[in-house]
Amino acid sequence: MMLAEGLADQALDSQRAFRAAMDALARPGRILACGDGVPADAPLPRAAAALVLGLCDYETTLHLSPSLAGAAGVADYLRFHTGARLVASPGAAAFALVDLARDGLRLDAFAQGIPDYPDRSTTVIALANSVSTGGRLSIAGPGVASVAELAVTGLPADFTAQWAANRAAFPLGVDILFADAHSLVGLPRSARIIAEGR
Amino acid sequence: MNTAASTPASARRAALALLARATAAELATPLAAHWPDLTVRDLRRPESGLVMVRGRIGGDGAPFNLGEATVTRAVIELADGRRGHGQMLGRDHARARLAAIADALWQGEAERPLIERDLLSPVRRRLEAERAAIAAETDATRVDFFTLVRGDPEA
Numbered sequence: 001m002m003l004a005e006g007l008a009d010q011a012l013d014s015q016r017a018f019r020a021a022m023d024a025l026a027r028p029g030r031i032l033a034c035g036d037g038v039p040a041d042a043p044l045p046r047a048a049a050a051l052v053l054g055l056c057d058y059e060t061t062l063h064l065s066p067s068l069a070g071a072a073g074v075a076d077y078l079r080f081h082t083g084a085r086l087v088a089s090p091g092a093a094a095f096a097l098v099d100l101a102r103d104g105l106r107l108d109a110f111a112q113g114i115p116d117y118p119d120r121s122t123t124v125i126a127l128a129n130s131v132s133t134g135g136r137l138s139i140a141g142p143g144v145a146s147v148a149e150l151a152v153t154g155l156p157a158d159f160t161a162q163w164a165a166n167r168a169a170f171p172l173g174v175d176i177l178f179a180d181a182h183s184l185v186g187l188p189r190s191a192r193i194i195a196e197g198r
Numbered sequence: 199m200n201t202a203a204s205t206p207a208s209a210r211r212a213a214l215a216l217l218a219r220a221t222a223a224e225l226a227t228p229l230a231a232h233w234p235d236l237t238v239r240d241l242r243r244p245e246s247g248l249v250m251v252r253g254r255i256g257g258d259g260a261p262f263n264l265g266e267a268t269v270t271r272a273v274i275e276l277a278d279g280r281r282g283h284g285q286m287l288g289r290d291h292a293r294a295r296l297a298a299i300a301d302a303l304w305q306g307e308a309e310r311p312l313i314e315r316d317l318l319s320p321v322r323r324r325l326e327a328e329r330a331a332i333a334a335e336t337d338a339t340r341v342d343f344f345t346l347v348r349g350d351p352e353a
Contacts, residue, residue, distance in 0.1 A: 005239070010243070080273075
């Protein structure tokens with residue numbers, strides 16, 4: 001089977017992806033462009049692919065949600081280009097790639113970190129059909145001037161409750177990067193969802 | 199997977215070991231002669247990095263880190279999906295890519311005899327000649343120690 005190529009410029013594009021992830025978590029709710037370096041025939045949305053290719057290497061563990069693990073070429077593509085170890089259990093993964101629409105999202109299944117090392121929690125990269133501002137969720141917290149608006153397609157119905165539980169465990173908990181074809185938005189564990197619209 | 203699975207891993211290992219030691223000319227000349235217009239896609243463009251070389255003194259010595267060595271690797275894919283890996287000491291990116299192309303071709307039943315005959319065999323001969331030359335030079339300086347008289351002959 002043909003394998004898609006990785007990042008066009010290994011050094012610069014992975015730095016760009018890292019920068020985008022860092023900015024996204026520092027500025028919750030801000031939409032950031034990402035994924036230019038990923039070829040169009042990659043088996044994943046390009047922003048999500050750029051994040052995984054930029055963040056994962058042979059020392060990280062990566063969990064794929066069931067539909068992605070079963071999808072043709074996704075596991076092969078990521079294993080070849082990152083060298084990351086794929087783990088079946090979400091609780092054992094440093095990074096998790098989740099297809100929101102097909103597999104849903106259960107935040108408490110992921111590694112939450114431990115009190116001495118809260119950083120050992122899973123960073124969830126969630127694939128959405130689209131992410132945009134001005135929508136369903138109003139979020140506040142560090143990095144948000146007053147209130148940020150966020151709309152992510154495919155979120156589970158009980159996401160606000162799940163996020164409240166995630167926030168309550170601070171400094172433990174997961175961080176989420178929502179990615180679509182060419183942009184991403186971050187929701188770090190420090191952010192609060194203050195209102196849920198329709 | 200592909201044709202590589204049907205051949206013994208040790209044969210491929212031996213081929214890769216030779217490819218890693220081949221010079222750029224030894225790789226490029228036969229490839230250009232037999233496959234002048236080969237479609238090659240760079241899956242992993244040549245990249246250089248460091249590997250830790252570990253050593254041990256004697257068969258039962260404790261392993262230690264000898265030092266780091268520069269290595270270059272590349273992965274290419276042919277039009278039919280065969281993937282070739284090139285990996286070698288040094289920073290010669292073009293050479294690593296040529297070795298990857300040769301490895302991909304080697305995996306095909308049709309191409310393997312040509313690669314063996316025109317690429318690997320000359321490399322094997324050169325390496326053997328070099329090894330023999332060094333062995334001969336070393337051999338010329340050999341000193342055989344032996345004991346003429348052991349102990350005290352009067353005792």
